[in-house]
Amino acid sequence: MKILVTGCNGQVGFELARTLLPLGEVFALNREQFDLTNLESCRATIQEISPDVIVNAAAYTAVDKAETERETAFLINEKAVAVLAQEAKKLNALLIHYSTDYVFDGTKNAPYNEDDATNPLNVYGESKLAGEQVIQQSGADYLILRTTWVFASRGQNFVKSILRLAAEREELNIVADQIGAPTSARFIAETTAHILRQSQQERGAKTFKSDIYNLTNSGETSWHGFAEKIVELVKLQNTELKNRVINPIPTTAYPTPAKRPLNSRLSTQKLTQHFNLKMPSWETVLELCLAEK
Numbered sequence: 001m002k003i004l005v006t007g008c009n010g011q012v013g014f015e016l017a018r019t020l021l022p023l024g025e026v027f028a029l030n031r032e033q034f035d036l037t038n039l040e041s042c043r044a045t046i047q048e049i050s051p052d053v054i055v056n057a058a059a060y061t062a063v064d065k066a067e068t069e070r071e072t073a074f075l076i077n078e079k080a081v082a083v084l085a086q087e088a089k090k091l092n093a094l095l096i097h098y099s100t101d102y103v104f105d106g107t108k109n110a111p112y113n114e115d116d117a118t119n120p121l122n123v124y125g126e127s128k129l130a131g132e133q134v135i136q137q138s139g140a141d142y143l144i145l146r147t148t149w150v151f152a153s154r155g156q157n158f159v160k161s162i163l164r165l166a167a168e169r170e171e172l173n174i175v176a177d178q179i180g181a182p183t184s185a186r187f188i189a190e191t192t193a194h195i196l197r198q199s200q201q202e203r204g205a206k207t208f209k210s211d212i213y214n215l216t217n218s219g220e221t222s223w224h225g226f227a228e229k230i231v232e233l234v235k236l237q238n239t240e241l242k243n244r245v246i247n248p249i250p251t252t253a254y255p256t257p258a259k260r261p262l263n264s265r266l267s268t269q270k271l272t273q274h275f276n277l278k279m280p281s282w283e284t285v286l287e288l289c290l291a292e293k
């Protein structure tokens with residue numbers, strides 16, 4: 001099986017490039033090798049490799065910048081995704097694509113199910129939703145995996161920011177009224193490997209159904225709760241961090257260019273049932289991530 005992974009220097013793409021190796025011949029390409037803003041070059045590369053599976057981990061992920069870079073966000077998150085889906089369809093390849101809870105407005109008082117009504121609050125969310133729709137309309141076999149609050153021991157993410165800020169400041173103010181499930185990029189990649197394997201078997205048996213699944217670690221917290229846990233775990237190893245104070249603040253006290261949903265929780269029931277998987281808690285995978293240092 002030939003597997004093309006895009007965005008291999010991103011949080012999820014980096015982990016996929018390792019985790020998918022036992023499943024086949026992995027072509028893990030970075031932005032220079034597979035630039036989603038160059039649609040014709042992407043088309044040509046896919047045709048050259050002729051993959052059985054395309055895993056699209058590349059995306060325009062700069063949520064605040066997207067407010068002023070709408071065209072680029074849509075070029076990467078919608079138009080390029082359409083090209084991947086068209087080429088997957090031609091090759092009869094499976095397209096696995098990642099999306100986000102930001103397709104929702106966060107007003108639901110419970111975790112979101114896959115078929116809840118979408119209503120993105122920001123340009124990034126709009127562009128990711130448009131990407132989902134072009135895949136669904138393409139006729140290709142696909143899996144769209146919606147995730148949230150991704151972190152890893154490398155790349156730019158909340159864990160890295162808190163580790164840096166906690167080393168610099170004695171007091172941190174962190175938003176406490178947005179809730180979600182922090183999710184490890186390694187866990188996303190490992191789960192993707194299981195899903196990919198089962199889906200290829202289902203495709204062989206003609207029982208496969210293209211679908212959207214939520215994929216997050218289990219449990220829930222706020223950004224404030226997440227920051228407290230990061231500092232608590234690091235404090236065990238670092239005596240200098242003993243006296244850090246983390247103050248809870250409302251979203252209104254931390255204005256950002258892009259509006260964010262207050263409820264980012266996604267129900268993973270559909271995924272755990274269909275693929276017979278168990279989602280470990282966000283605390284478990286955070287501890288494993290911090291132990292990598």
Ligand SMILES: NC(=O)c1ccc[n+]([C@@H]2O[C@H](COP(=O)([O-])OP(=O)(O)OC[C@H]3O[C@@H](n4cnc5c(N)ncnc54)[C@H](OP(=O)(O)O)[C@@H]3O)[C@@H](O)[C@H]2O)c1
Pocket residue numbers: 007008009010011012013030031034035036037056057058059060061076098099100101128146147148149150151155156185
């Ligand atoms: N991060 C989150 O909290 C989060 C939450 C929900 C959903 N998601 C989704 O999960 C997926 C993986 O996200 P992630 O956290 O791994 O993101 P990430 O760390 O920001 O990685 C994105 C990757 O896309 C690459 N990329 C950007 N523009 C590109 C272009 N024009 N051509 C080719 N590659 C390009 C980046 O390349 P460079 O390395 O060269 O910059 C980077 O390697 C994305 O679909 C994202 O929308 C993420």
